[in-house]
Amino acid sequence: MKYKIAVIPGDGIGPEITTQAELVLARLGELFGHEFATTHVLAGGAAIDVFGEPLPDQTIEIAKESDAVLLGAVGGPKWDGMPGHLRPEAGLLKLRKSLNLYANLRPAILYDALKEACPLRADLVEGGLDILVMRELTGGIYFGEKGRREGPNGPEAYDVECYSEMEVERIARAAFEAARNRGRDKKVTSVDKNNVLESSRLWREVVIRVAAEYPDITLEHMFVDNAAMQLVRAPKQFDVILTSNIFGDILSDEASMVTGSIGMLPSASLSSAGMPGVYEPIHGSAPDIAGKDVANPIATILSLSMMMRHAFGLESEAATIDQAVKEVLEAGWRTGDIAKPGERTIGTKEMGRRIIDALKR
Numbered sequence: 001m002k003y004k005i006a007v008i009p010g011d012g013i014g015p016e017i018t019t020q021a022e023l024v025l026a027r028l029g030e031l032f033g034h035e036f037a038t039t040h041v042l043a044g045g046a047a048i049d050v051f052g053e054p055l056p057d058q059t060i061e062i063a064k065e066s067d068a069v070l071l072g073a074v075g076g077p078k079w080d081g082m083p084g085h086l087r088p089e090a091g092l093l094k095l096r097k098s099l100n101l102y103a104n105l106r107p108a109i110l111y112d113a114l115k116e117a118c119p120l121r122a123d124l125v126e127g128g129l130d131i132l133v134m135r136e137l138t139g140g141i142y143f144g145e146k147g148r149r150e151g152p153n154g155p156e157a158y159d160v161e162c163y164s165e166m167e168v169e170r171i172a173r174a175a176f177e178a179a180r181n182r183g184r185d186k187k188v189t190s191v192d193k194n195n196v197l198e199s200s201r202l203w204r205e206v207v208i209r210v211a212a213e214y215p216d217i218t219l220e221h222m223f224v225d226n227a228a229m230q231l232v233r234a235p236k237q238f239d240v241i242l243t244s245n246i247f248g249d250i251l252s253d254e255a256s257m258v259t260g261s262i263g264m265l266p267s268a269s270l271s272s273a274g275m276p277g278v279y280e281p282i283h284g285s286a287p288d289i290a291g292k293d294v295a296n297p298i299a300t301i302l303s304l305s306m307m308m309r310h311a312f313g314l315e316s317e318a319a320t321i322d323q324a325v326k327e328v329l330e331a332g333w334r335t336g337d338i339a340k341p342g343e344r345t346i347g348t349k350e351m352g353r354r355i356i357d358a359l360k361r
């Protein structure tokens with residue numbers, strides 16, 4: 001079968017990690033007899049350099065015609081001085097909005113082999129960790145009214161956090177469905193700041209209403225400041241974390257480190273009707289290590305596994321990728337971010353090659 005995939009390498013380490021993911025894809029296609037037809041398109045700083053804008057129409061069109069989108073990362077110091085709406089990051093936000101990708105799934109799994117890369121005390125993660133952050137992705141403060149104005153004390157700036165009931169309802173439903181289908185603790189922890197924010201009060205009301213449709217799922221509420229603390233105090237208490245765009249952004253970076261490194265966390269950004277999903281690591285373009293062949297490509301490679309599952313329903317192909325990553329980690333291969341001090345490390349390309357060699361049908 002033929003699958004059309006738009007690839008957006010982006011900036012910084014983006015092209016290095018998507019190259020490895022594409023090699024994995026090619027080998028997976030050979031093994032399972034699929035044609036994964038990739039088309040490279042520009043977004044982020046790479047698109048600004050060529051077209052003067054971070055998300056050209058052509059990129060949106062090609063993404064919409066594809067079955068799925070694989071993205072590296074965007075952004076970097078070269079474009080940091082641009083006005084907000086022309087920055088690389090604005091291109092990523094526009095892509096998410098254009099494809100209506102409101103549900104961002106960020107699984108934080110601590111692999112057995114990486115126990116020692118977890119900075120927490122061993123007993124806190126005994127038996128492993130498997131948390132799913134369900135982050136709302138097309139609303140909240142990222143997309144609310146923003147601007148600058150003259151205030152009583154001089155110039156000021158504002159970003160509005162606004163959620164509609166509809167937006168909360170659909171992401172809540174996605175979280176409850178995920179909790180039901182993951183077959184773990186069947187628990188949703190909804191994270192908000194309802195003691196202060198009106199938008200969080202609406203968030204909590206709607207989540208409680210949706211929860212009534214899921215009597216088999218336990219719902220608990222937690223303030224975001226406490227959640228940030230609980231993630232490092234007792235991370236095993238979490239199953240699905242349901243939260244807003246900005247809280248989810250922050251908590252997922254924190255959760256990633258609990259599993260060893262931000263270089264390990266994949267994501268899927270999904271809509272409910274018709275649009276292709278975007279599959280990308282949760283980390284950024286890591287300008288500090290770009291071009292050095294040291295970035296960990298695993299988050300991007302695991303994003304492909306999420307693509308197999310969510311975009312194509314190819315469960316065996318997804319499991320094949322997951323298993324190959326596991327075997328390579330168990331064999332002791334490490335990029336710098338997941339290595340112990342003094343341990344021998346391998347580069348981006350070698351990590352990619354070892355995962356490809358471990359792919360078996």
Ligand code: NAD
Nearest residue numbers: 073074075076263282283284285286287288289295296337
């Ligand atoms: P970052 O995630 O790029 O990097 C944070 C730290 O983690 C750095 O020390 C980096 O070297 C390390 N790191 C990240 N990915 C790694 C990997 N795969 N392997 C090993 N180490 C890795 O975040 P930042 O430094 O805050 O942002 C850098 C740029 O990336 C900014 O322009 C930001 O806007 C952008 N960004 C883009 C995305 C995206 O495209 N989805 C996400 C986050 C940040």
Ligand code: IPM
Nearest residue numbers: 075089090092093249282283
């Ligand atoms: C992420 C990133 C983006 C976000 C930025 C680059 C717009 O941090 O994907 O986590 O905040 O969503």
Ligand code: MN
Nearest residue numbers: 249250253282
């Ligand atoms: Mn982020």
